[in-house]
Structures are given as structure tokens and as C-alpha cells.
Amino acid sequence: MTAIPDTPAAVDLRDVRKIYGTGPDPVAALDGVNLRIDPGEFVAITGTSGSGKSTLMHLVGCLDTPTSGHVSVAGEDISTAGSDRLARLRNRSIGFVFQAFNLLPRLDVQRNIELPLVYAGVSAAERSRRAAAAAAKVNLTDRLTHRPSELSGGQCQRVAVARALVNDPALILADEPTGNLDSANGADVLRLLASLHAAGRTIVLVTHDPAVAARAARIVELRDGRIIKDAKT
Amino acid sequence: MSWLSGLLIGLQEIREHKFRSFLTMLGVILGVASLLAMFALTAGIAAGWRSTMQQIGGLERVGINDKQVSLEFADLAALSPGRTLADAEALRGIPHLVSHIAPEMQVGATISAPDGATVSARVTGTWPDNFTVSQHEMAAGRFLTDLDLERGARVVILGDAKVAELWPDEYGTDADFLGRTITINGRPFAVAGILARYEREQDRRRRQALARGDKPPAGQAMGGRGPVGSGRRDMFSWKNESVIVPLSTLYHEFRSGQKDTPPLAMAKLDQLNFRVRDLSRFDETLREVQNLLKGTRRGVDDYDFDTREDWFERMETSLRSTQLSGGLIAGISLLVGGIGIANIMLASIAQRVRELGVRLAVGARRRDVFLQILAESTVIGIIGGLLGLGAGVLLLALLERLAPLESPPVIEPSAILISVGFASAVGVLSGLYPAWRASRLDPIAALRYE
Structure with a gap:
């Protein structure tokens, strides 16, 4: 056990259980998970389908709350948070990168990147300034007025990364970010995540692919709702 | 998120789906058009009656009759x-x-x-x-x-x-x-x-038009109304x-x-x-x-007073019943319009589950989603109301052209306000349920939705 550091953990899970379904046959998707991720870490969460990694990601991403145990994100306990507080935390502390990009097809690149700022109540001028800055970080400055349908898959995922960055979150949560990309574009996105990590960002990468997981500095492996391996690479 | 950005998103949705939005608005357009036309027609009749009444002595005239x-x-x-x-x-x-x-x-x-x-x-x-x-x-x-x-x-x-x-x-x-x-x-x-x-005012205008040598509007020539003084009572x-x-x-x-x-x-x-x-x-x-x-x-x-008050009351009663039946028809089309909006909004939500999931994931609260959908249906209602005003004016012009009215319709500002107000209310009301449905979406399920 290390001493408790001054800065709060980016993510802290204590004895977390998540049980789906009620009645005679409930399913424990997570069954007593303890996990601490410090600021600046690059962690891959891996495991086969049904291992509980998606459930873990939902908890870490403040999309859901545990059945029992405690989940803290950026120092805030969300175990019993209501939907508005979860929404605020997602807005301020989490940046999502999804496998399917999940850009809004009818908004141009700039407006897609701005989206979290809209819900944070940031003024239009400030939004476009920060969206431009985020776009510069992913090398998409010349595509701000394009729509997602006019971009390649790799470019779409870079837009998604810019959207995840724009709110300066405590944590970037990437869920199979290379799953819909060819290997070159996939490698490109992983390089981008690695460079963000090098710049001090905390990154949690959820993947079933050991090769992708290997890019992280620490790999946490789940099976049947429990952590079976937690090792630095 | 403010109402304003909700309205902007709503406007954008409507721009993206112009034809679908137009079909959605059709009920509201017809409702507002008939509401406006009904108001204008009854206001015209009332104005005609009032001026007629003025000419035959007004409310101030009282007769003493034998009884x-x-x-x-x-x-x-x-x-x-x-x-x-x-x-x-x-x-x-x-x-x-x-x-x-x-x-x-x-x-x-x-x-x-x-x-x-x-x-x-x-x-x-x-x-x-x-x-x-x-x-x-x-x-x-x-x-x-x-x-x-x-x-x-x-x-x-x-x-x-x-x-x-x-x-x-x-x-x-x-x-x-x-x-x-x-x-x-x-x-x-x-x-x-x-x-x-x-x-009557319209007879005067027609006579003057004839005197200028204009062709009388269609329908009037066949009406068989001679000039005043030719024995018509x-x-x-x-x-x-x-x-x-x-x-x-x-x-x-x-x-x-x-x-x-x-x-x-x-x-x-x-x-x-x-x-x-x-x-x-x-x-x-x-x-x-x-x-x-x-x-x-x-x-x-052995005498009675003959006042115009009774006459005035009869006129008011008959106007009110005209307004009521016209209002009923307009109300039914507004109701149908509202159901149409609600229906399309539900369909559009089903189409956009994923988008709503993304908005929830990046920090939209339930009330933001609620407002967004409500703003969209409200915008549809208001635009439908404004188009309905235009349609109503056209309808009245057409009506006057095809079948000249006893009393020319009068569009009062209050009628415009009431019509558009009703349309907006229909927009808001019909958006409530779809907005509530959308705001209850589970972000995880919504993100997974195909």
C-alpha cells in the first residue's frame, strides 16, 4: 500500500459491485473490483466479451452508478449521484472517444468539437476559440467546416478525440477507439493517444485487443467481473 | 443550455427536413388559416352590422310602440x-x-x-x-x-x-x-x-367600381343584384x-x-x-x-319601448355561435395538427436515439434534452402558425374573389395574436410527451442503439 498522495486519484473504485437484473437469477457484471488510477496514467482495461470491462467503463465514465461499493472520479464520489450530477461530471471530467466515433452527422467539425462546451454554458466566442485549439492538437484545423460524412474514418476519430479534449477533462475514456479503423488509421489514433499521455493527460483505454492494450503503460485485465491481472508493461 | 440554443437546434432540424417539417405543420397551417379566416369573417360581419345599425339610428334610437x-x-x-x-x-x-x-x-x-x-x-x-x-x-x-x-x-x-x-x-x-x-x-x-x-359599404364600393367602368368581379354579375333604387328591398x-x-x-x-x-x-x-x-x-x-x-x-x-338593444343582443348571439362553430372546426384541425407534430417528433426521436445518447454522454442533462425536443416542436408550431396566417390571408382573398361577401372580412391584430398563440401552444403541448420520452433515455442504451 502506498501512502495517499496529495492529489486525488483520477479514478478510485473500492469494492465495486454491479448487479444486473433482480429476482432469482441476478448477474454480477462486476464482483468486488478495487482499482485506482492516478492522474497522468495511461491504463488499458482489457478482457473478453462478458468480462465486465464495458460495465467498468460505464462506471468510470459516470454513465452509471454501482450497486454497491464506491466510485470516485476526479475526487468526487458518484456512487449515489443523480442523473444531473452525473451529467455535470461527464461534461467537466470525462472525455469520451467511442468505437463508432459518434459524431453528430448534421453538425460540422467545429460544432461537433464544441458540443460539450454547449452544455457547459460556454459563450459562443469562447467555444469556437477552444474548438480551434483542440482541432489544432489533432491536426484538423483545415477541416473545421466539413461535415463528418466528408471525412475519412481516421479523421472522424481525430475529431472525436478533439471533442474529448475540448473541456480539458480529468480523464479521457477511449472505448475500442481503433475498432472501426484500418490498421494504419488505428495506429495513427493510438499514436495520438500516446502523445496526449506524454503531454500529461490521464487516459483509460478499453479494448479486447492485446496488441492495442500493449500501447498503454499499465494493463488491467478482467474476467467474470473481477480483476485478474494488473501490471505495468 | 439555454432556450435559445434549443430553438437554434430546432430550427436546424427543420431546415434539414424541410418537406417532412412542412407535412408536420400542415395541420397547424390549416388550423390557423381557418381560425384567422373565421375571425376575419365574423369581424367583417360585425363591422357591417355595426355600421348598418349606426345608419338606422344606432343604439340611442328608441321607439314608442302601441301595446x-x-x-x-x-x-x-x-x-x-x-x-x-x-x-x-x-x-x-x-x-x-x-x-x-x-x-x-x-x-x-x-x-x-x-x-x-x-x-x-x-x-x-x-x-x-x-x-x-x-x-x-x-x-x-x-x-x-x-x-x-x-x-x-x-x-x-x-x-x-x-x-x-x-x-x-x-x-x-x-x-x-x-x-x-x-x-x-x-x-x-x-x-x-x-x-x-x-x-351598405360593399354596395357603395361596387357601384363606384361600376361607375369607373371596371368589370364586376365574377359571381357578382350573376347575383342579379340591381343598382340601389331599382326596387330591391x-x-x-x-x-x-x-x-x-x-x-x-x-x-x-x-x-x-x-x-x-x-x-x-x-x-x-x-x-x-x-x-x-x-x-x-x-x-x-x-x-x-x-x-x-x-x-x-x-x-x-298601453305602450312598449322598441330599443335596438334586443337587436344588438340577437346579433351578438348569432355572431358568437358563428364564432363557436368556426372555432370548433379550427380547434379540431389544430388538435389534429398537434397530434401530427407529436407523432413526427416521436418518430424523429426514434431516429435520433444515438444522437441524443451522444449529447447525454458529453454532458447534456435530462432537462437539456427535454428543452431541445420541446423547442423543436414549438418552432414547428410557430412556423406553422405564421405560414397559416399567410394561408388564411390567401384564403380570404380567394373567397372574396370567387364569392364576394356581404361584409368584407376584417383581420384584427387580436385575431393574428390569438391564431399564432394557439399554434405555439399546440407546438408546446404536442412536444411535451415526446420531450419527456426523450429525456428518459438511458445514455448507455442510447449509445448502443443501432
């Missing part, structure tokens, strides 16, 4: 002299309440212009006050004067239609009819004044067919000298109308007149 005496007082009925000039003289006693008094005696007569035609007419003898009580207007010359009355002068005031009958060849030309002599039952009278032509014919002489003249020339003729003061009147000075003291005035008549009628209750 059958109830059976138990039948013995006493003979005591009352009935409606006589004494009543009219008595009314002079309350000038603060009764401003003008117009007793009338009538005789059927043959009138003839030496340089024109001979026609039959109802000749009215009255007081100068009749000018105000009946809301007359002079086209030329003057009305009766007190001097005419005092002297029993042989002067006559003619209505427009009578001029047309007497001098059919000269009517409508620049001919001057003032000062000409006509005979009434053989006695010569000088024409002192010609009354204005009384007609309307609310104004009694005014247009006036042949008016001083009351004293009429009595002395045509009534007296017969057997058992009572003196002028006791001669029966055919009509007695007066004008209430102040409408706010209407009831008080009627009470005072009643007191005066108790004296002249010797306590016999």
Missing part, C-alpha cells in the same frame, strides 16, 4: 288617448335625457312631378329632429326646419330612390332637383332637400324611399277637415321615436319617459 292592454285593464284602455303629439311634447320636458324627438304621421299618397313621373308613396310628416333620430344625411339642399313646421310650409324632402322614380330620365345626371315642384295628392310642394343614398329602403314633409303641413293638408278629426295635439301618431342623449343613462332615461307617459296616457299601460 295591447292586458285584459284586466281593458275597461280603462279607452281612457288613454294613445300615441299622440302630446307624448312628443311631454318628452320635451326632459332635454337632459332625451336629445331629439321625432313624431311621425304617415299618409299614402300619389305624388307626381309635372316634368316627370307619377308614383305612389308613403308621405311622412315629422319634426326637424327626425334628421338626427334617423341619422339622415343630405345629398343636396336642407332638411326640415322649425320655421317649416311653424308655418306649415309646403316643402318636401325626397329620398334618393324616390328621386329616381320621379325623374327616371334625369336621375344619375347632373340635373338639379332642388326647388322643383311636385304634387302630393294634387297639392304643390317645393323640393327643399334630397337625402343621401343609403347603402333592404334595411335602407325605408330611408331611400322617404317623402318627408313638416308634420303640421301633413296634418293640415291631408288629415284635418275630415269628419271627427281631433285637434293636432290629440291626433294619433304612426310612429314616435326619440334619441337618448347619454347611453350610459339609458335605463334612467326609459324610466323618466315612462313617468311622463303615465301623465299623457292617464295611467294606462
